Amino acid sequence: MTSPSLIVRPMTIEDVDAADRAFRRGFGTFLGLPDPMQFGGDGQMVRYRFAAYPELAFVAETEEGVVGTIQGRHWGATVGLGPISVQPEYWGKGVAQRLLDVFLKKAESLEPALTSLYTFSQSPTHVPLYQKYDFWPRLLTSLMTKPIDASVDAPEARRFSETVDDTDRADFFAACRALTEGAFAGLVADREIEAVRLQGAGETLLLVDKDGPEAMAVVHAGPGSESGTQAAYVKFAVARSADKVNGLLAACERLGGEKGAKT
Known part of the structure; x- marks a missing residue:
């Protein structure tokens, strides 16, 4: 059950720092990091996406401040959903659903041919949440890394x-x-x-x-x-x-x- 004071509204520039904290704490806690705030290092996903796609950025707020965020991207006929994050103290209280309701209404107004997202395939909570909104698994995508070789032979670009x-x-x-x-x-x-x-x-x-x-x-x-x-x-x-x-x-x-x- 959500807090009676919870509201979901468009993100503003004044919300970005609080939204960034919710993003790092939510993902960092889920992934079991000793210091959840270290999630993402010095990357600026929330700040970058807000500047790039402000119309698809929303926050969930209570009297305690920003407790959740959702963002996305709009590439022509496609809308990408994410990241969505909720402060750990508010997990299981319906915050994510409230964020999704607002985001998807906005996304629908853009009339995309495709709305998609990535999530944790092993999670017993993430996949069922998105299935409530008729998102279904299609592809298993691997996130892969390699050490950079700065002297690699590459074509001119x-x-x-x-x-x-x-x-x-x-x-x-x-x-x-x-x-x-x-x-x-x-x-x-x-x-x-x-x-x-x-x-x-x-x-x-x-x-x-x-x-x-x-x-x-x-x-x-x-x-x-x-x-x-x-x-x-x-x-x-x-x-x-x-x-x-x-x-x-x-x-x-x-x-x-x-x-x-x-x-």
Whole structure:
């Protein structure tokens, strides 16, 4: 049963620090970290996503302050849900459901062809929660890491940060859309690409050959990014064919080395 004083409202810039605490405490406690506040290191997922997609950021609040958060991303015809986090003292009290009710109503207004999320496949609480909202498991996705080799042999890639004017950026976006639309009709990552540039949160890489765009990746790395300073996080990647993937990953690894990331 939820607290009678609980409200769910849009997140504001004044909420970001409290939302970040709820995010770290919720995930860090669930994962059993000795100090839950160390979850995510110096990464800034809550702050980054609020700046990038403020219309999909909400907080749950009681008289004690912010006790839960939910955020998402909007990429053309798709909406991604997450992260959703609740302060441990409020687990099992219906806070997550209240957050989901508000978020999904907003997501529905965007008329996406697909709304999706990632969750803990082994959790006896997460999967049933989302099934109440007609989300069903489809793919088992592995999160994988490797030590960065800064000297890796990688193909040259165009970088969005190096575009020089609006025309150059429009050409870059068009090349990326040719790849994303080929993967899923209506999938457009322009907002993510631009948010990474504006926040200095990493880089977008584009590989092009004589036949046109062959692969692209949005990589978070460095201060202000979702990954923080110790890791380069490939948030999104798509390739025209399987034989382009290794080159794309090598380009991401080289970028991580330039940013000082270790993994």
